[in-house]
Amino acid sequence: MDQKTRDDLLTLFQSKLNEAMRFYLETCTRCGTCTEACHAYASMGQVKYIAAYRHEIIRRIYKKYFKGRGKVWPSVGEAKELNEMALEELYEAAWSCTGCRRCMVYCPFGVDTQMLMSIAKLLLVGASAEPEILTLLADTSIEKGKSLELYKEGFLAGLKRLEEEVVKGWQMEAGETVIPVDVEGADLLYVALAGAHSIVPAAVVFNAARENWTLSFFEAVNFGAFVGDPTRTKLILDRIINEATRLKVKEVCICECGTAYRVMQQLAGRRPFKVSSITDVQARYIREGRIKLSRSTFKGSITYHDPCQMARNAGVIDAPRFILRHLTDDFREMTDDIRYNWCCGGGGGLVALGEDTLDFRMKSSRIKTEQVQETGAQILATACENCHTQLENLNDHYKMGVKVRFLSSMVADALVA
Numbered sequence: 001m002d003q004k005t006r007d008d009l010l011t012l013f014q015s016k017l018n019e020a021m022r023f024y025l026e027t028c029t030r031c032g033t034c035t036e037a038c039h040a041y042a043s044m045g046q047v048k049y050i051a052a053y054r055h056e057i058i059r060r061i062y063k064k065y066f067k068g069r070g071k072v073w074p075s076v077g078e079a080k081e082l083n084e085m086a087l088e089e090l091y092e093a094a095w096s097c098t099g100c101r102r103c104m105v106y107c108p109f110g111v112d113t114q115m116l117m118s119i120a121k122l123l124l125v126g127a128s129a130e131p132e133i134l135t136l137l138a139d140t141s142i143e144k145g146k147s148l149e150l151y152k153e154g155f156l157a158g159l160k161r162l163e164e165e166v167v168k169g170w171q172m173e174a175g176e177t178v179i180p181v182d183v184e185g186a187d188l189l190y191v192a193l194a195g196a197h198s199i200v201p202a203a204v205v206f207n208a209a210r211e212n213w214t215l216s217f218f219e220a221v222n223f224g225a226f227v228g229d230p231t232r233t234k235l236i237l238d239r240i241i242n243e244a245t246r247l248k249v250k251e252v253c254i255c256e257c258g259t260a261y262r263v264m265q266q267l268a269g270r271r272p273f274k275v276s277s278i279t280d281v282q283a284r285y286i287r288e289g290r291i292k293l294s295r296s297t298f299k300g301s302i303t304y305h306d307p308c309q310m311a312r313n314a315g316v317i318d319a320p321r322f323i324l325r326h327l328t329d330d331f332r333e334m335t336d337d338i339r340y341n342w343c344c345g346g347g348g349g350l351v352a353l354g355e356d357t358l359d360f361r362m363k364s365s366r367i368k369t370e371q372v373q374e375t376g377a378q379i380l381a382t383a384c385e386n387c388h389t390q391l392e393n394l395n396d397h398y399k400m401g402v403k404v405r406f407l408s409s410m411v412a413d414a415l416v417a
């Protein structure tokens, strides 16, 4: 690695060194409490997947370049040179971590591995050593924000094809708009993912609840956040913030995408609208008597996987349980304390990398399948696209014999007129 590249990467490293990050870098006592916390270590037993081992790589680079003792006496200061080999180790550490923060719950000092891995991901982006496909997808999202007019016609034609399915799910009255788009003054802007599965059930429930809503032109997914690039993350986020501001909506409702929800909730800054997850919104409709659900639509017991980005990392815990109590008399928790729920192993961009990560995702999440199977449930519900894909992959791989369902589509299927 030449000096200029190293200097540029160290400038990126420095940009991450706020007070919280310095605390995480300087506090770990290597007590080992987090050893069993990571699903990858618990499933595979390899030291490199222990949370503290992952951050030690970052910490040693920090000691070498940002701490006095490491600069003058590297061997005693446990300092590590930032070179090609270090980048390979950072890749291994960061791209096998889902950012689930289960280890953080165990750590007596609350050391945040997800934050420390964000340094690793940023250095990899700076060195053009990140998974390139995620950067390309992020750039496509940003481009769509800049040239919306080019995409509008195709998007609206695609929606027309979905309208019949929405009417089948909920009888509309003549003259009503089935999937409203670009409605200024709507109360709620719904930000979906690409695909009917994210739009149709949500539209059915919005119409049943007589919501004054409008659908976003943009997909909720934030590939900038997956790849760990703060600039791209912000540009992708801004498309939705600008649309919500232009339409003067009161609420932005994010579909079942854990990262999209957490990013909008925690990184959007001051904004003139409320941010909700679709799970929260559907629970509210039930509470307000705007929709009613049947408890007899689904046969068999139901368990629920809390997406880490929704529950542990953003506090959406009660709403899914409230909904599930209206869907079944046989709901089975996976764990007594949601904070310690096992990650499904698909987050942090791993599912987005598809087949490339499939083998690791299956091996590193064996512990999750045991947790699901111990419930004895026949239906496995969740509220995140990544988790749903990963759980379906686990279901096939380990022959769990469950039916994996999106919670929002269960709500749509169980609507009572």
Ligand code: SF4
Binding pocket: 037, 038, 039, 040, 049, 050, 051, 054, 096, 097, 098, 099, 100, 101, 102, 103, 104, 113, 114, 343
């Ligand atoms: S954040 Fe999750 S995946 Fe990453 S080290 Fe901690 S427990 Fe493992």
Ligand code: SF4
Binding pocket: 027, 028, 029, 030, 031, 032, 033, 034, 035, 051, 052, 106, 107, 108, 109, 110, 111
């Ligand atoms: S539990 Fe916290 S302090 Fe202990 S080794 Fe893990 S990260 Fe370090």
